[in-house]
Amino acid sequence: MKLSPTTRLWIVVLGLLSGGLAAVYLLLQVPVLFVPALLSIALFYVVEPVLVWWESFGYTRKSGLLALAGVVLASAALLAVLLPPAVHDQWVMVQRRAPMAVDELNGMVEGIQQRLAEVVPAAAEGVSEVRAKIGEIVGSQILPALPGLIAQMVMGGLLVPIILFFLLTDGRKARKRLLEMVPNRNFEMALNISHRIDQQIGAYLRGVIIEAAGVAGVAWLLLRLGGVPGAELIAAVIGVTNLIPYFGPVAGLITGLAWCLLTGDLSWAWWRVAGAVVGAQLADNVLIGPAVIGRAVNVHALVVIGLLIVAGKIAGLIGLVVAVPLWAVIRVVLQETSVAVRAYGRYIVD
């Protein structure tokens, strides 16, 4: 059976896409590489327009990279001076409060369990089981994983600038080399597809990052106004978890409440944390989202749930965070290929 050139082209595109997904899956098995690689690509799309703007004044890209490195190093130095005392104080406080917080949580759960036992005895048993399960997960999985997680974050912090530097200096050349491998008959189409995909993914990832930063900023402002301790940490978590549609705000809220429990401020701060999450969500839905993600990649709620279940199963927390953006990228690739094949398809000959 002889396949038409268009069918063969689709097979090549789907093959490349499958190869890309397989690469993503393999990288997922090495989170120490996957997270920095993904973060570097997202940051590339944020930094690249800044460098293009810099070049438009007649300066070289190298000088732009140097200036950028200077700004990053100065910020890192400033943080290194300002953060350690605050982090150290909070760490000491958390260490001191942790046993008490666990007792408080146990007390709260026991209270709920007792009340439930009076009303629905069977539900109380369920709570006992959940409690035991949570204790087991915290004791056997979360706590032992913490040192490794911190090491990964440090490693990632070192890898991100290196990968980003190479993307910014050689990214264009790499794309050009890849295009050189495309046969003449598909070249113009491949060039157009790669350009459009690059533009759309860039706009989307920039939008996502600006949205996460905006949500974190609003949450931070509200938390600071409410006098909640550790506002920076809670706001950062709210910003990052906002990448997970529907469930993200709940995850942000739980993290914020857990932090308040650790610092002993839960009794008065819980509603302020909840208010900050709600306020950030409102700002996101009304202002930030529509402004920064103009051509939002709308994903149906059922698709989101399916994606999150599969991605969570494959890659845990990282999978939950990257599932929707990755789906958006795959959709853009397929859409743009489809548009180009419709336009060029009948001109592709053997």
Add this chain to the structure above:
Amino acid sequence: MTSTSLWTNYFRRDEARDEWIELLSKVYIFASLSRRDLEHVRDLMHVREFGGNEVVFFEGQPGSGMYIIAKGEVRIVLNYGSDHEIELVRLGPGDFFGEFSLIDEAPRSATVVATKPTTLGGFFRPDLLDLLARKPRQGVQIVLNLSEVLTERLRRTNDELRTARDKIAELEERLADSTEAAEA
């Protein structure tokens, strides 16, 4: 020291690159750019090798940009492959074609076929947009030169159209005269 060592490569001029710069400096659209700007354009360009009788692009295909001929020859034809095929022109080294597509993505107006092994340098809309964003002065210069080329083509087309109309009017007059004479 061997010829492939790091140091010899560092100080050796890239002859192929120099040839391209030389070629670009003779193409009207890039002629007003400095050597440094031309080097930048060269870095953006895509060099493609075509075999004899290989189609560069088809009539009606969405346009993406222009090609400059470095080596070889191409022929520009209408109704390619049909019984009514018309060869418009043959172009050689230093000539360029497809420049209209830098402005919009309108369908190609003719088919271009390489007549023998040919080396082309492609400069496409995404490359021009990239240049306009990163080097606006050079980008605008290219767009201005391109506008001049298009204006000149439009002027010539207008002249040819005027001549054709005059001829048609003259023929109509003659036809009317001969009809009158026949009726009389």
